[in-house]
Amino acid sequence: MGLVLTAYVALAATGMSIALARKAKRPRPRWLRPLHYGIGGTMVALVLLLLSIGVVGTLGHFGTLGHSLHLAAGLTAVVLVLVSAGSATQIGPKHPRARSLHVGINILLLLGFTWVGLTGWTVVQKYL
Numbered sequence: 001m002g003l004v005l006t007a008y009v010a011l012a013a014t015g016m017s018i019a020l021a022r023k024a025k026r027p028r029p030r031w032l033r034p035l036h037y038g039i040g041g042t043m044v045a046l047v048l049l050l051l052s053i054g055v056v057g058t059l060g061h062f063g064t065l066g067h068s069l070h071l072a073a074g075l076t077a078v079v080l081v082l083v084s085a086g087s088a089t090q091i092g093p094k095h096p097r098a099r100s101l102h103v104g105i106n107i108l109l110l111l112g113f114t115w116v117g118l119t120g121w122t123v124v125q126k127y128l
Contacts, residue, residue: 051075
């Protein structure tokens with residue numbers, strides 16, 4: 001989860017840099033957008049990896065899912081990450097609202113990651 005949160009912070013920083021360059025009507029560095037996309041793709045992969053580890057680990061340890069709110073929190077975060085990634089691919093003149101959707105989803109994602117972290121603490125206590 002630490003790597004996901006690191007990626008989230010890096011995405012926020014690169015995203016704000018892209019937004020500031022656009023607002024100031026100056027060109028952004030050529031490497032910034034590919035870096036933002038690369039970190040975003042990495043975060044999607046990490047979130048899906050964490051989902052699979054959580055599902056397999058919970059099934060292996062308890063035999064069923066749904067022992068806490070952590071499953072709902074995790075699935076919410078996964079959906080938000082996937083919607084954010086999908087909306088990022090639509091940003092441009094053909095879809096003028098994609099950018100605001102992308103930013104709004106990412107703000108909700110902060111709440112989602114907070115919920116995952118809080119509920120994850122109770123799950124960790126069950127394993128220990």
